[in-house]
Amino acid sequence: MMELLQALEGSAFSTWVRESPSIWAYPTILTLHTVGLGVLVGANWMVDLRVLGFARAIPGSVLARAFPVMWAGFWLNAATGALLFAGDPTTKGTTAVFMWKLVMVAVGVVLMIALKRKLHGRDIDAGTAIPGVRALAATSLVLWIAAIAAGRWMAYV
Amino acid sequence: MNEALVVWLKSTWISHAMTTSQWAWPIAETLHFIGLALLIGGAGLIDLRLMGILKSVPVSAVMQMRKWAAIGIAINVVTGVLFFVGAPDQYINNPAWYGKLLFLLVAIVNVVIFETTQGERMLRLPPGEKTPASFKLAGAVSMGSWFLVLYFGRMLPFLGNAF
Numbered sequence: 001m002m003e004l005l006q007a008l009e010g011s012a013f014s015t016w017v018r019e020s021p022s023i024w025a026y027p028t029i030l031t032l033h034t035v036g037l038g039v040l041v042g043a044n045w046m047v048d049l050r051v052l053g054f055a056r057a058i059p060g061s062v063l064a065r066a067f068p069v070m071w072a073g074f075w076l077n078a079a080t081g082a083l084l085f086a087g088d089p090t091t092k093g094t095t096a097v098f099m100w101k102l103v104m105v106a107v108g109v110v111l112m113i114a115l116k117r118k119l120h121g122r123d124i125d126a127g128t129a130i131p132g133v134r135a136l137a138a139t140s141l142v143l144w145i146a147a148i149a150a151g152r153w154m155a156y157v
Numbered sequence: 158m159n160e161a162l163v164v165w166l167k168s169t170w171i172s173h174a175m176t177t178s179q180w181a182w183p184i185a186e187t188l189h190f191i192g193l194a195l196l197i198g199g200a201g202l203i204d205l206r207l208m209g210i211l212k213s214v215p216v217s218a219v220m221q222m223r224k225w226a227a228i229g230i231a232i233n234v235v236t237g238v239l240f241f242v243g244a245p246d247q248y249i250n251n252p253a254w255y256g257k258l259l260f261l262l263v264a265i266v267n268v269v270i271f272e273t274t275q276g277e278r279m280l281r282l283p284p285g286e287k288t289p290a291s292f293k294l295a296g297a298v299s300m301g302s303w304f305l306v307l308y309f310g311r312m313l314p315f316l317g318n319a320f
Contacts, residue, residue, distance in 0.1 A: 027311070027315040030311060031311040034307060038197035044198075046202055046225075049225060057215065059213070062211055148187060148191055
């Protein structure tokens with residue numbers, strides 16, 4: 001495994017991501033990664049908050065529209081995240097906090113899919129509550145905080 | 158004058174705490190990114206609605222998310238001030254920092270102008286109705302300037318020398 005990471009780190013591409021003085025290399029990749037975070041987590045939080053009972057004037061039937069936005073943020077960050085990893089594989093690949101971040105992002109995405117399925121075809125505005133939907137939204141909200149914290153912490157290890 | 162300000166800020170206990178504590182800076186950064194996501198989520202929703210997306214939802218309904226955007230801004234102003242007090246010298250001569258402040262100002266002026274001239278009309282706009290050009294412009298300026306605030310914030314270490 002370590003040989004593989006070292007081989008990747010020695011590649012021209014990895015060196016470009018890490019060392020290129022171009023504003024289009026590391027700085028732009030990192031900026032896009034931050035944009036993706038804001039779009040994914042921001043859209044997911046708005047749905048979480050609506051499910052938890054805030055902004056009730058927003059019809060529950062439009063919440064489904066937010067999920068493609070979340071996916072756009074997710075794929076942007078999967079792509080830019082892969083590039084950032086390629087630039088620094090031996091450190092990131094051996095750092096516990098990076099593994100924690102991946103786990104939390106994975107769980108966050110699973111919760112996002114679960115929330116979409118729970119809301120699908122059902123109206124959260126109707127009198128009958130959807131079982132477990134609030135717990136799901138609350139967990140999702142907290143989990144993204146943990147994922148952001150893990151991501152930020154990678155700068156300090 | 159700037160020199161004196163930097164020296165004075167660095168002599169404060171807040172500045173010491175920000176730079177000597179192992180936890181203060183990373184926690185403030187984490188909060189800053191949480192605020193960022195709240196702001197993009199809340200303001201982004203409102204801006205998209207003003208630009209004409211989700212016409213079936215009344216503008217007054219999406220405006221109920223405004224307090225979450227405001228909470229995001231408040232978190233980021235507080236943590237942003239902490240960064241500045243902690244290490245003023247890495248911002249005061251940093252072109253990216255002035256870019257960030259400029260577009261923060263644009264975003265705020267845009268909101269104030271929109272609220273004072275179109276605020277009433279906005280809340281009365283019936284669902285399904287097209288948003289007028291002034292609404293679309295305000296939404297686009299807001300979204301554009303917030304993303305530029307993010308861009309220049311992220312560029313602090315690259316256009317300047319901030320950590």
